[in-house]
Amino acid sequence: MIPELGHFALILAAMLSIAQSSLPMIGAHRADARLMGSAAPLALAGFLAVATAFGALMWSYASNDTTVANVVANSHSAKPMLFKLTGTWGNHEGSMILWVMVLAACSASVAAFGRRLPSALQARVLAVLGMISLGFLAFIILTSNPFERVWPPPADGQGLNPLLQDIGLAIHPPLLYTGYVGYAVTFAFAVAALIEGRVDAAWGRWVRPWSLAAWSFLTMGIAIGSWWAYYELGWGGYWFWDPVENASLLPWLAGTALLHSAIVVEKREALKIWTVLLALLAFALSLLGTFLVRSGVLNSVHSFASDPARGIFILCLLAIYIVGAFALFAWRAPSMAPAGVFSPMSREGAIVLNNLLLCSICAVVLVGTLYPLFLDLLTDQMISVGPPFFNAAVGPLALPLIMGMAVGPMMAWKRAALWPVLQRLWWAACLALLAFILTLAFAGWHVLSALGFAASFWLLGGAVADIADRSGLGRTRLANVFHRARGLPRSAWGAAIAHAGMGVTILGISGMGLATEKLVSVPPGGSTQFAGYEWRLEGIRDVTGPNFTARRATVTVLQDGRVLRVMEPSKRFFPLGRTTTTEAAIHTNLVRDLYLVLGEERDGEAVLRLHNNPLAPWIWLGAGIMALGGALSLSDRRIRIAAPARHRKEATA
C-alpha cells in the first residue's frame, strides 16, 4: 500500500508541476494577478507530494519491503538501520527522487520567502522551476520508477554496494544535490530575467543568496566526497581528477564565478549579461554532471547506475533546458544594456579577472574531462587524461587567481589604486615569502609545495589584513578597532573567512605534497621503521561484522619505545556482493595523518602500506571554513531583511 501511495504522490507531483510551469507563466505574460498567485500554493503542494513519495520509499527501505524491486536490488535485512535509511538515495532511482525533492524544497522556499519579490518575477521563477521539476519527475516515472513491485517477493534483498555503506557517502549525495539544485534556482532567476528583458540590482540581490547557499552546499559536498575517497578507497589520495569528481567541480567553478559577479550586479549594476550567462552555465554544468554519471558514457570508478536508454532521456531534458536557455540568451541578452561603468583597476575589475581565471580553469577541466570521450567517438582512439595534465594546466591559472584573492577585496569600487592596497598587504607578502623559503630549507626541493605554502599564508594574511583594514587598524584607537570589527557587515566577515578557508585548504594540499609512503612485507611480530616511528605488526585475525567478514591487523606504533597508538587496518569481504573493501586505519593529530593499509597476505607475511600525510585534515577543514564563511554571509542583514529596492523604483517610475 505504502509504495503505491508513493507512486501516486509522484504522479500527483508531476501533475502539479504541469500546472506550476504553465499557469504562472501565462499569468505573468497577461499581468493576471490571480494566475500569478497560483504559483506559490502550487509549489508548496508539489513539495508536499514529492516529500510524501520520498517518505514512502524510505519507509519501504526501513521495513525492508522485498516486494519493491528497488529495495530488493539495493538493500538487505542484515544491513544496519542507518544504512537502510541512507540506502534510499544510494541508488539511481532513489537519488533521483532526492534530487527532485530538494528541487521542490527550493521551489517551496522561493514561494514562501519570496513574498517581497515582484510578483511577475516570482511567478516566472516558479514556472521555470516547475518545468525543471516536471522533466525530472517524468524521467523518474517513465524510466526509473522506484516503486515497481516484484512478485513473488524474494526472501531477502541483494545487498548494497559495500563501498556505499559508509557515513561519509551517506551524507555526500544530499549535500551535493542541494548544491546542484540550488543552481536550478539561479538558473530560473536568469531565465525569468531574460524573459522580462531586465536585470537590475534587486535581481542581483535575490540571486546572490541562492548562489551563496548552493555554493556552500556544493563546497561541503565535494569536500566530503574527497574525504570519503581519502579514507575509504585506501590509495592515500584525496583528489584523483576522476571524471565524476570533475563533474562536481565544474559547477563549483562556474558557481564561484557567479557568486562574485552577482555582487557586481547588486552593487554596481554592471556585468549583467555575463552574470546571467554564468547562472545559466552553473546549472548547465550541474546537469551535465548528472548526465555523465547516469548515462554510462564515462569510464570512472564512481558511477554506479548507468543505462544508455536513461542517458537518452536525460540528454533530451538537457537539450530542452540548456539549448532552450542559451537560445533565449542569444535572443534576449543583446537588449540588456550595461549601466555601471568602472575602470579596469577597481573591485569590479578584480572580480572580472577572478571570473576570467575561474572560467578558464573551468574550461580546462571541462576539456580534460570530455576530450577522451570525443576522441574515442571520432577516432576510436582511447586515451586517458590524467592528473599530470590537470595539475599542469590548472596550477598556472590558480596562481594568479590566489594572488588576486587577497588584493581584490581591499580595492575600492569603481576606481581604485593598486599601490595603497599592496602597501597594506606587504606583511602578508613577507609571510608568504618566509613560508616559501622555510619549506625549501626544511622539506627539501619541493617547489610546488613551497609555492602552495606561500599561497596559503598569503591568503590567510590577506584575510586578516582585509578585516583589519575595514576595522580601521592603525587609523584609530585599538578599542575603536574592536568595536568597528564587531560592527562590520557579516558579508564582509563571511568573505574574509571563506578566503581564509581556501588558504587553509591549500595549506593541507601543500602538506600532502610532502607526503611519504612505504610498502613493506612483515611477519607477525616483526616491525619496520617509518616516519620516525617504529611500526610493529602484532598479529592478524578474522573478524565477523553484521554483513561481512574481515581480516584485521593490529599494528602498534611506537615513538622512542613508548606506545603512541594501536592501529587496526582491515580488509572486509562482503559475501553478498562478492566484493572486498579496504578499511584504512588513520591516526591524526591535525599536524599529520598516519595512514595504514593492509594488503595481501602471502607466505606468512602481510603487506602493509604506510603513509605519512602532513597537514592532510586541513584540506577538508578548510572547505568547512569556506562553507562557514558562505553561511555567515548568508545571515547578513542585507539578505535577511531584503530591501524593497525595486518596489520603490517602480513606484516612482
Place this chain on the structure above:
Amino acid sequence: MSEATAKKPSRRKLLIYAPLAVAGVAGLGFWAMLRGLQDGSFDPRGVPSALIGRHPPQFTLPGLDSSGLPPLASNDLRSFDRPIIVNFWASWCVPCIIEHPQLMALQRQGVPILGVNYKDRPADAQTFLTRHGNPFLRLGIDVPGRVAIDWGVYGVPESYLLDREGVIRWRWAGPITPEVLSQDIAPLLRRWGA
C-alpha cells in the same frame, strides 16, 4: 572609426551565440556516444589492447603435468573452428576465484578456454583446479611471466577472445563477472561464431 563601431555589434552578436553553439555540438556528440553504447561500437570501459585485430605473439609454454592437460603454444590457438577464450590466472589471485564459476559456465556451453597460469607454483595451481574445477582445454605454465608481458597483460585475471582465425578481438582486464558474461562475452561469441 565608423568601421570599428559597425564591426563591434556583429562580433558581439556572434559571441552571444557561442554558448548555444557549444552546447549544440556537445549535445550531438553525446547523442552519438549513447547510440554507440547501445550498438556496442562505443565502449569507454574496455581497456584497449594494441593486439586487437592481430594475431598474438609466438610462444610455447610447458604444461601442468599433474593436471593431465596438454600444454599450450601459440599454434594451438588456431586449431579451433569457433571463437576461443584465453584466460590468464593464478591461484593466489582472489578475483580469479570470483570469476571461476563463469569460466566453468562457459566450458559447459562448449566454449574452448585456454589457460595461462601466471607466476604461480605448480602445486598451488593444481590445488586450485582440484578445489574449484577445471574449465581449461589446454593449460600453459608461465612462471617467469614472459608470455603475459608479450600479450600486454595488466594483471590477473585477464581474458582475451580470439576469433576462429586466431585473431584477438576483445580483451577484458579483471574478473569475468556474470554481467560481463551476459553483456560482453555472449554477444561477442555470437558475433564471431557466425
